[in-house]
Amino acid sequence: MSSHPAPVTLRYRPGADVLSGVIHLGEVGALRTDSPDADTSVEWAEVADGTAAGHPLLHRFHFVFAAARFAEGRLPLPAALQPVVESLITTAHLALHEVDDPLARARAVANAITTVPRTQLHRTALPALCASAAPPPAGQAAAVSRSLRQVAEAVHRRDPDESTDHLARLLRELGATVSHPRGLAAPGTAAATAAAARATPTLTDHQRHHFHDALEQLLAPANWPAADTTLQHLLTSLEAPTR
């Protein structure tokens, strides 16, 4: 296998917070697409020279809520790409700061070209992109999704303003994402929701704590029954009359 660094094209959409990348490996053989979680899609490629048979290399990736995941240190990318991605995300968000026009925000895109050592592209070097978590217990995806929607409604009903609008939208998106198609964790959406909960001034510390616990539990489908319980506690707290 060639030891030359592989060229990488990165594309970041700051409006939607989606990071995509294509690694130019030259001629490639069989491709395989994986989705370790609902917010991540990766494609592995067998390199065509045959010397790396059985060791597919990362060929393409999409990360939803990339900035939110990066801020929490949960963006599983090759180490060589991390600084480039950081500057790409930072500059893109700075450029879009105070732009409210929907068309301008939807069109905004930041591109970068860099290289990455091929040794950092092996599946073994990127375990977080290979792991496929066990599915949640039967019926849990729907139950968690319903609870998230209930919490979204409660948050919005309690103090309807911009910050709760944003939090409620993310909670609804998280609810829709974790229940489709077979119950996958959504670490990006969970990270963005956690950040929105921290930034919502009308929540109490106790409610923020519940939010944090529930969103942490949602990262592993095996813990979804516990997450559902936490969400129900949170719902009770949100629906309690304020003094």
Add this chain to the structure above:
Amino acid sequence: MTNTTPRLDHAVNGYIAAVHREVVRCVALVRHGFDADDIAQDIALEVARRPEVIMARYPDPVVYARRRTKHAGISFDRRERAQRSEGVRLRRGADGLLTPGRPYVSGNATGPEGGAELFATARDLAAEFDVATVAFLDALESLRRCCVGVSHADLHELLLVDGCGYTVLEVARMKGQARETVSRRLNATRRRIRQHRDAMPEPQESPA
């Protein structure tokens, strides 16, 4: 006209972003390269152009994104195929290299399948002056004979698409006609030029 407020702007932007993300989630599993992002961008722009209509009909952006994604892939492929047939516009291949969209019927660039140029209408600066001039005049005469019976307007259209890199859609807009009309006329022009070229005798090798 709707009076926008910061809160409404944020709602619209949040809706568009959620649509984009959900399309990426759905499409990234079945598409290669940046296709998922391109398709998501198309749908997001569609929402950004008429947010009130779409948001009123589909309050949940995820529902809209999943429903829209089913047809967006087909439209995307159709547009890609149309653009692939459009002139010298360069396209990025699977190997990351840029290649021309289709074989040329004019000009000096080699077609994507390789092989000789159709007409060497550019002077070869390295050749002897008299040889280069004769070759140039021969090529010009061949080109003229290939274009016999083709109107000036049709040739101009062909030059815009195959020579200057305009898309068929852009030329159609200039002419105020439908894309399909211009596309049919271009194909007829190309076909006629190829027929004339095929009917031409092979050039004689000049004695050394």
